[in-house]
Amino acid sequence: MQISVPRLRPGRHVFRFQFSPDEYIEVEAGSALDFRSDVQVVATAHKMGMQLFVTTEAQATVAFECARCLEPFVLPVAATAGALYVPEETFDRAESRTHAIESESERVMYYRQGVVDLGEQVIESLALAAPQKPLCLEDCRGICPSCGQNLNEDACDCRPGEEFGRPFRRLLE
Ligand SMILES: [Zn+2]
Ligand SMILES: [Zn+2]
Secondary structure, eight states: OEEESTTSOSEEEEEEEEEOGGGGTTSGGGGGSEEOSOEEEEEEEEEETTEEEEEEEEEEEEEEEOTTTOOEEEEEEEEEEEEEEEETTTOOHHHHHHHHHHTTTSEEEEEBTTEEEOHHHHHHHHHHHSOSSOOSSTTOOOBOTTTOOBTTTOOOSSOTTTTTHHHHHHHHO
């Protein structure tokens, strides 16, 4: 998922990529996600001089474990992100300060040898967009705290409230 900057004309360009997340296994955020599909990306790049501002819209299917019932399930995850890519070769400290001021809200990344690789931007955006507490169903009933029965599959004979009655009573006192 690379863009060769020197060959690109100034202005706006749209790229479509499809790639295997395995290629970016070294991206730390990527290892947090259990990908079950390729990643599809639409990248819009604006070239200004040797700088490239790239926004990405990415989506992929990811496997999760339900936070309530612990069953595995898959979910499509979509994410957008933007970053300004600056050539590392021409980068000096004075310039870096200018960028920091100009782009407080936007991320600045450095690229080498004329090649911008969008893998990190895309994988990290997906990791951020993934649910913190994934649920297999919005109203997943979870597992019974007494007997461990998956309550989505079947009811159990435990009396509801038995486990949670005491802490509530304490709050009411
Ligand atoms: Zn569940
Ligand atoms: Zn039970």
